[in-house]
Amino acid sequence: MSRQYRVAIVGATGAVGIEMLHVMERRKFPAASVKLLASARSAGKTHRFRGQEIAAQMLGINSFEDIDLAFFSAGAAISREFAPIAVQSGAVVIDNSSAFRMQENVPLVIPEINAGDVARHEGIIANPNCTTAITLMALYPLHRKFRVKRIFASSYQAVSGAGTQAIEELKQQAKAAVSGKHIEREVFPHQIAFNVIPQVDSFLDSGYTKEEMKMQNEGRRIMHLPSFKASVTCVRVPVFRAHSIAVSAEFQERVTIVEARDAIVSFRGIELRDDPTDNVYPMPLDYAEEDVCAVGRLRIDSALENGLAFWVCGDQLLKGAALNAVQIAELL
Amino acid sequence: MSRQYRVAIVGATGAVGIEMLHVMERRKFPAASVKLLASARSAGKTHRFRGQEIAAQMLGINSFEDIDLAFFSAGAAISREFAPIAVQSGAVVIDNSSAFRMQENVPLVIPEINAGDVARHEGIIANPNCTTAITLMALYPLHRKFRVKRIFASSYQAVSGAGTQAIEELKQQAKAAVSGKHIEREVFPHQIAFNVIPQVDSFLDSGYTKEEMKMQNEGRRIMHLPSFKASVTCVRVPVFRAHSIAVSAEFQERVTIVEARDAIVSFRGIELRDDPTDNVYPMPLDYAEEDVCAVGRLRIDSALENGLAFWVCGDQLLKGAALNAVQIAELL
Numbered sequence: 001m002s003r004q005y006r007v008a009i010v011g012a013t014g015a016v017g018i019e020m021l022h023v024m025e026r027r028k029f030p031a032a033s034v035k036l037l038a039s040a041r042s043a044g045k046t047h048r049f050r051g052q053e054i055a056a057q058m059l060g061i062n063s064f065e066d067i068d069l070a071f072f073s074a075g076a077a078i079s080r081e082f083a084p085i086a087v088q089s090g091a092v093v094i095d096n097s098s099a100f101r102m103q104e105n106v107p108l109v110i111p112e113i114n115a116g117d118v119a120r121h122e123g124i125i126a127n128p129n130c131t132t133a134i135t136l137m138a139l140y141p142l143h144r145k146f147r148v149k150r151i152f153a154s155s156y157q158a159v160s161g162a163g164t165q166a167i168e169e170l171k172q173q174a175k176a177a178v179s180g181k182h183i184e185r186e187v188f189p190h191q192i193a194f195n196v197i198p199q200v201d202s203f204l205d206s207g208y209t210k211e212e213m214k215m216q217n218e219g220r221r222i223m224h225l226p227s228f229k230a231s232v233t234c235v236r237v238p239v240f241r242a243h244s245i246a247v248s249a250e251f252q253e254r255v256t257i258v259e260a261r262d263a264i265v266s267f268r269g270i271e272l273r274d275d276p277t278d279n280v281y282p283m284p285l286d287y288a289e290e291d292v293c294a295v296g297r298l299r300i301d302s303a304l305e306n307g308l309a310f311w312v313c314g315d316q317l318l319k320g321a322a323l324n325a326v327q328i329a330e331l332l
Numbered sequence: 333m334s335r336q337y338r339v340a341i342v343g344a345t346g347a348v349g350i351e352m353l354h355v356m357e358r359r360k361f362p363a364a365s366v367k368l369l370a371s372a373r374s375a376g377k378t379h380r381f382r383g384q385e386i387a388a389q390m391l392g393i394n395s396f397e398d399i400d401l402a403f404f405s406a407g408a409a410i411s412r413e414f415a416p417i418a419v420q421s422g423a424v425v426i427d428n429s430s431a432f433r434m435q436e437n438v439p440l441v442i443p444e445i446n447a448g449d450v451a452r453h454e455g456i457i458a459n460p461n462c463t464t465a466i467t468l469m470a471l472y473p474l475h476r477k478f479r480v481k482r483i484f485a486s487s488y489q490a491v492s493g494a495g496t497q498a499i500e501e502l503k504q505q506a507k508a509a510v511s512g513k514h515i516e517r518e519v520f521p522h523q524i525a526f527n528v529i530p531q532v533d534s535f536l537d538s539g540y541t542k543e544e545m546k547m548q549n550e551g552r553r554i555m556h557l558p559s560f561k562a563s564v565t566c567v568r569v570p571v572f573r574a575h576s577i578a579v580s581a582e583f584q585e586r587v588t589i590v591e592a593r594d595a596i597v598s599f600r601g602i603e604l605r606d607d608p609t610d611n612v613y614p615m616p617l618d619y620a621e622e623d624v625c626a627v628g629r630l631r632i633d634s635a636l637e638n639g640l641a642f643w644v645c646g647d648q649l650l651k652g653a654a655l656n657a658v659q660i661a662e663l664l
Contacts, residue, residue, distance in 0.1 A: 150635040154486035154578040156528045156567065174526075175510045178503055194506075194571055195617040196488045198578070198629055198643045203608040207589075207631025207641075216634065231635035233578035233643060235488065238570050239526055246486040246530070246565035257539075276535040285527040297530055299539025302548065303482040303563035309539075311530045311565060 004032035005329070008067040008091070010082060011074030012036035012056050013045045015164045016096055019322035020071055021049050029326060037063050039074070064089035069332070071325055072096060087123035092332060094125050094325045098210070101126040101218055108221045111327040112269045113140045118331045125328055128222060129214040130320025131155050131200075131234060135245045136222055137319060138295040138312040141267035143223060145259055146251035146306065150229035153215060156237045156244040157200055158284060161316050162187055170238055192238050200234040209234055242284035243316045246297075251306045257298055260308055264295055269319065270312075274298050282313035293319050336364035337661070340399040340423070342414060343406030344368035344388050345377045347496045348428055351654035352403055353381045361658060369395050371406075396421035401664070403657050404428060419455035424664060426457050426657045430542070433458040433550055440553045443659040444601045445472045450663045457660055460554060461546040462652025463487050463532075463566060467577045468554055469651060470627040470644040473599035475555060477591055478583035478638065482561035485547060488569045488576040489532055490616060493648050494519055502570055524570050532566040541566055574616035575648045578629075583638045589630055592640055596627055601651065602644075606630050614645035625651050 007024070011017045013036070024031055034049050038056040046053040057063070059078070064070055064086040072079045072086075072095040079099035086093050100106040107117035108126045110133055118125060128136075139148060159166040166187045173193035176183045183191055190197050201211035216230035264272045273282045274296035281296035293314035301307025314320060339356070343349045345368070356363055366381050368388040375390040389395070391410070396402060396418040404411045404418075404427040411431035418425050432438040439449035440458045442465055450457060460468070471480060491498040498519045505525035508515045515523055522529050533543035548562035596604045605614045606628040613628035625646035633639025646652060 152484035152563075152580045152635060154565070156488070156569070170526075171510055174506050178507045178510070189611040190615060191617060194502075195615055196569055196571060196576055197615060198576070198613050199608075199611060206634070207608060207629065208634065213634075229635040231484075231580050231633045231639070231641055233486070233629065233641065235576075235578065237488070237528055239528060244528055244530070244567075246567065248484045248563045276531075276539065279521040279531060281530050283522060283527055283529060285523060297539065297565065301563045302538070302540065302545075303484060303561040307563070309563055309565065 004030050005068040006033045006066055007031045008035040008037055008064060008070040010037045010059055010070060010072045010078065012047065013038045013042040014073060015160055015167070016073040016317055016321040018047060019317045020073065020325065021047055023318065023322045023326045025050055027326060029329065035067065061085055064091050067091040069094070069329055073321065083124055092121070092125070093123060094127060094328050096127045096321055096325055098129065100124050101128065108218055109328050110136060110222055110324060111331055112137065112267065114222055114224065115331050118328065127321065127325045127328065128218045129211065130161055130316035131157060131211065131243055131245060132215050132218045133320050133324055134243055134293050134312055134314035134316065135215060135247060136219060137270045137293040137314060138264065138310060139247065139249060140223060141263040141270070142249065142260060142308060145263040146253045146255050148228060149250045149252055152248045153230060153232045154246045155232065155234045156239065156284070157234060158239040158241050158243055158316060159192060159236065160241045161243065167240055170240065174238070188236065192236060194238060197236040198233060200236055239284045241288035241315060241317065242313055243320060244284050244311065244313045246311050248301050248304060248307060248309045250304045251308070253306060255300060255306050255308045257300065260298055269293060270295055272296070281311060284313055287313040288315055290315055291318055291323055336362050337400040338365045338398055339363045340367040340369055340396060340402040342369045342391055342402060342404045342410060344379065345370045345374040346405060347492055347499070348405040348649055348653040350379060351649045352405065352657065353379055355650065355654045355658045357382055359658060361661065367399065393417055396423050399423040401426070401661055405653065415456055424453070424457070425455060426459060426660050428459045428653055428657055430461065432456050433460065440550055441660050442468060442554055442656060443663055444469065444599065446554050446556065447663050450660065459653065459657045459660065460550045461543065462493055462648035463489060463543065463575055463577060464547050464550045465652050465656055466575055466625050466644055466646035466648065467547060467579060468551060469602045469625040469646060470596065470642060471579065471581060472555060473595040473602070474581065474592055474640060477595040478585045478587050480560060481582045481584055484580045485562060485564045486578045487564065487566045488571065488616070489566060490571040490573050490575055490648060491524060491568065492573045493575065499572055502572065506570070520568065524568060526570060529568040530565060532568055571616045573620035573647060573649065574645055575652060576616050576643065576645045578643050580633050580636060580639060580641045582636045583640070585638060587632060587638050587640045589632065592630055601625060602627060604628070613643060616645055619645040620647055622647055623650055623655055
């Protein structure tokens with residue numbers, strides 16, 4: 001590959017796709033060209049990149065002929081169909097869907113944690129689930145210090161994780177609700193405005209959702225820790241952007257708050273925001289559109305032997321998706 | 333005491349106080365008379381009870397002279413000052429504040445769980461914290477079956493727990509946000525519309541909030557289980573009414589889903605709402621203004637030996653406050 005990449009974005013008109021353009025621009029990603037690829041429905045829509053309007057083209061089997069690097073963010077089905085085609089055309093694929101995350105020959109990477117895994121890619125590199133990525137940004141530095149055994153976590157997930165239509169749905173429902181009008185829904189199975197929905201993604205036979213099991217499954221691969229256990233409840237909340245996760249984590253070694261704070265502070269990509277006496281802790285409103293994740297509410301867990309409870313926030317379109325994908329590309 | 337009670341409600345113009353009137357009316361509580369007591373600021377406000385408008389009177393040391401039963405719901409400071417006065421005047425006090433909940437000679441009661449404790453009261457009976465009460469409605473029947481050891485829980489608490497002004501604040505902030513206007517705040521330390529705030533009540537030195545520790549402290553008293561441990565994160569969410577709690581519970585005995593469902597179904601005051609394949613689970617929107625609490629998302633916990641994960645919803649103004657208080661009065 002040359003030092004300037006010919007880039008394609010599949011799913012370019014979606015929430016993550018648009019964010020990808022912003023991130024590449026902001027980080028001065030060495031893109032020789034950018035091709036936007038979308039479904040027939042969205043082809044023709046234009047997006048601005050470095051002062052130029054680029055029109056989305058319809059995704060097809062010949063879309064990747066002149067491409068070095070393809071970001072996929074159009075769902076698992078599209079990735080399964082077109083990522084192998086892109087690889088055959090000579091592109092490296094960075095896939096934001098769940099399609100290849102558990103595949104042995106596909107590295108699953110958070111650059112701050114397991115950048116080294118990128119080297120063994122065979123054409124596809126997977127970007128982790130958003131809630132998992134944000135949680136691990138706080139958990140991994142703690143794990144390095146204290147050796148994590150298991151976590152209990154509950155998420156407070158913003159609607160933007162479900163795409164641009166979901167953002168609009170929350171806005172319209174909130175407007176209707178405060179003016180006493182009829183509430184319509186399309187994206188979510190239930191009203192999301194002034195409600196919370198304890199379901200993200202579909203259910204497995206175990207009673208957990210797919211989203212909930214990603215924490216354990218993807219966490220094991222990213223941290224290289226096959227014994228890691230995670231019991232998670234994923235909940236959609238009426239927040240536009242940025243996810244939050246409440247975590248109780250059990251470690252092998254004795255935890256102290258001083259060492260835990262040190263571990264966070266000395267890790268890239270996450271900041272400590274933890275001053276309860278002044279009501280300071282991370283909130284989704286403060287971390288929307290921020291590259292950095294934040295952790296607060298650090299406390300020795302009252303129900304675990306070597307445990308720490310904490311609260312982490314991060315923008316799931318950025319660290320949970322577009323930013324992490326571009327960071328992976330920068331490793332190449 | 334006669335079979336008809338002369339009732340006083342302290343904090344009668346607050347969110348819980350108003351609900352108390354509705355609950356007494358609905359349950360045909362044998363009230364000979366109802367006196368509404370409030371601060372100087374709210375005295376004079378009228379509320380309807382059994383077709384009559386009753387004006388709130390200013391709370392004073394002589395307010396309880398002709399009262400058999402006094403409900404307190406005006407904060408711990410008012411309870412500490414006036415509950416002993418009410419008792420001296422011959423009234424039984426049912427206190428919704430945290431003032432006496434941990435006091436040895438004050439029973440802390442959820443009627444479905446420990447009705448028998450009421451008998452040993454010395455004038456004051458305490459009503460538990462709302463999040464604790466709703467969680468225990470699901471946990472206790474499971475405990476009876478499997479013997480609970482500890483829980484990890486995260487709450488999704490509605491604004492109504494912070495009073496009528498808080499409800500108005502969420503409404504105004506949501507209105508302002510969707511029309512791009514300036515957002516004002518007064519009740520909550522941060523914007524609550526389209527945000528979540530990982531703080532309810534004030535912080536202890538341990539890093540937990542008072543609210544978070546109530547689960548363990550009150551849970552031990554209500555379940556008569558001094559070894560019970562709970563690690564909780566309490567979070568305010570932009571929901572008007574009804575709290576939700578995600579729980580991972582560890583038990584002494586082996587848990588099966590069939591037995592867990594049976595335990596819930598055969599317990600009064602809670603219903604099972606658990607059909608993931610049809611996207612059926614409790615949500616705060618469905619349990620606002622409902623007496624009954626509901627549990628769903630029952631699943632064998634993936635990170636505990638004998639563990640069960642579940643999700644419980646309940647109206648914190650009802651089971652979490654007014655309903656439970658009136659139920660206690662009915663036991664007398």
